[in-house]
Amino acid sequence: MASHRRSPVKPLIIALALVLALPAPASAGPRPPRDLRELAHQQGIKIGSAVNIAALRDEADYRKMLNHQFTHVTAENAMKWESVEPERGRYTWADADALVHNAHRNRQRVRGHTLVWHNQLPAWLTEGVADGSITPRELKGILRDHITTQVRRYKGKIRAWDVVNEVVEEDGSLRQSIWLTHLGPGYIADAFRWAHRADPHAKLYINDYNIEWNAPKIETTFSLVKDLKAQGVPIHGVGFQGHLGIQYDYPADWANVMRRFAGLGMEIAITELDVRMVLPVTPEKLATQAGYYRRALTDCLSVKACKEFTVWGFTDRHSWVPGWFDGEGAACLLDENLAPKPAYRALLGVRAR
Numbered sequence: 266m267a268s269h270r271r272s273p274v275k276p277l278i279i280a281l282a283l284v285l286a287l288p289a290p291a292s293a294g295p296r297p298p299r300d301l302r303e304l305a306h307q308q309g310i311k312i313g314s315a316v317n318i319a320a321l322r323d324e325a326d327y328r329k330m331l332n333h334q335f336t337h338v339t340a341e342n343a344m345k346w347e348s349v350e351p352e353r354g355r356y357t358w359a360d361a362d363a364l365v366h367n368a369h370r371n372r373q374r375v376r377g378h379t380l381v382w383h384n385q386l387p388a389w390l391t392e393g394v395a396d397g398s399i400t401p402r403e404l405k406g407i408l409r410d411h412i413t414t415q416v417r418r419y420k421g422k423i424r425a426w427d428v429v430n431e432v433v434e435e436d437g438s439l440r441q442s443i444w445l446t447h448l449g450p451g452y453i454a455d456a457f458r459w460a461h462r463a464d465p466h467a468k469l470y471i472n473d474y475n476i477e478w479n480a481p482k483i484e485t486t487f488s489l490v491k492d493l494k495a496q497g498v499p500i501h502g503v504g505f506q507g508h509l510g511i512q513y514d515y516p517a518d519w520a521n522v523m524r525r526f527a528g529l530g531m532e533i534a535i536t537e538l539d540v541r542m543v544l545p546v547t548p549e550k551l552a553t554q555a556g557y558y559r560r561a562l563t564d565c566l567s568v569k570a571c572k573e574f575t576v577w578g579f580t581d582r583h584s585w586v587p588g589w590f591d592g593e594g595a596a597c598l599l600d601e602n603l604a605p606k607p608a609y610r611a612l613l614g615v616r617a618r
Contacts, residue, residue, distance in 0.1 A: 298613050301334040308566055308617065311374060311424075313337025313575035315537065317583040318360045321367060327580065330603050332371040337424075339376040339536070339575055340364050345385040349415060353389045358418065365422050376536065376575065377423040379430040379472065380412050381456045383442035394443050401447040408444070408452065409459050416463035425468035425573070427504060427536070428460050429453050433473055433489070437481030453489070454498045461499035472504035472536055478516035483525075490529055502532035507561060508577070509540045510593065511553045520564040527570035534573035535565050540608065541586045541596035550595075555607035558598070559615055566617030 298304040305312040314335050320327040331338070342348055343360035350356055368375045390407065393399035399407065416426065432453060434440050444452045453471075460469050471490060476483050486503070493500045503526040509515070516522075523533045540557045542550045565571040578584050582601040587594040598609040 301609075301612065302336055304613055304615075305336045308615075310566065310571070311337035311573040311575075313339060313373075313376065313573060314579040315339045315341040315378075315575065315577045316343075316364055317341055317578065318343045318364060320583055322363065326603055327582070328367075330579065330599070332367070332373070334579065335373060337374045337376065337573060337575060338364065338368050339378050341378070341578070342385070344377055344415070345379065345382070346390070346411065347385045347387045350411065351387050353387075356414070361419075365419060369422065374424040375419075375422060376534075376573070377416070377419060377426040377467075378536075379427040380415065380460060381408065381428060381432075381444060381452070382430040383440060383444070384431075386443075391443065394447060404443070404447050405452070405455075408448070408456070412456060412459045413463045416460050416467065420464040421466065423464070423467050425470055425502060425532075425534070426460055426464075427472040428456050428469045428500075430472045431474065432471070433476075433482050433485045435475065435479060435482060437485040439485070454493055454496060457493065457498045457500050468501045468532060469499055470502040470504045470532075470534065470536075471500060472506065474506040474508055474537075476503075477505055477507060477509075477519045477522065483522055487525060487529075490526065490531065494529055500531075502534060502572075504534045504536035506577075507535045507538035509538070509557055509561075510590075511540060511542045511550060511557060515557050515560055519561070520567050523564065523568045523571060527568055531570065533565070533568055533571040534575065535561060535571070536573070536575050537577040538575065539577045539584065539586065539596040541590060541593045544592055544594050546595045551607045554595075555611035558608040559611040562612055562615045563617050566615065 298307055301312045312335055314331060316331065316338050321331065340361060343364050349358060349361060365375055394404060432440050439445055439450055457469050473486060476486050490500060490503060527533055538561055540554045542554060562574055565574050576598060578597055580599040580601065580603055581595055581597045584594060584596050586596040599605055
């Protein structure tokens, strides 16, 4: 006698039809990023850190964290003039080369920092200018050769250069430096032109602090950039350093200031962000700090031209803050033991783009 068991095909077809008829579940959106590198890819922005070259060489945990978390790096001191040419005509490229090599090996882009600054100049240069053994005409040639030599060495390996750094005073006047005093304000345009000739594909920036909020400094920098553009000078970006402190109000108009500069055709970057506090550390201070970091990234992401978000060191182990601001510190995303602080987790929660 033949078996009269029911075929499973018909119930399966019915069940499938019922499933297909159900409404599709609402999209949950992209999953939260696991780390800063993934956040950078999700948000379409470069997330970077300044690099302590000694720690990069000597501390395996520091090196691992840097290479795992960040898509962009800045030479903290390794590319400054006193580091690369401590004696006239004698170049020491080992530290800068090590940073660039490590970055390229770990799929990171590089910001060169900095070509023209009033600080961290070699003694042979400042003393020669002071005693008159270096004349203004010779000084101009020295500056041109320095920029050309350094930019040409890293041609094609540096995404962006801080060409001139901190050239505006707090009161909105041009900074009284050896460059302004002996070469006049034209040194700024010259620096951009020389850098562009040495590497036509690098993005060239003016970089400064307190242009997040200081009105006189903002207006002078804006006029300077506008004038440079009108002269056809190859300037491509404005860097906002972003050295903040929780004892001061967050610069609430920062995003609009970025948009003003973006309106001149400028690329925008946050280049040196840290958020210090008066010690000791408390949970409440860490929560406030986290809010400042979150707002800074949110502001950057709200401006289409903002392409880079870089912190000035990622761990309190190597922060510059305690050595510069008495009684202050704990300014970075990770503590001395590389443990993430609330600020780190706050960045992972930003959803702006």
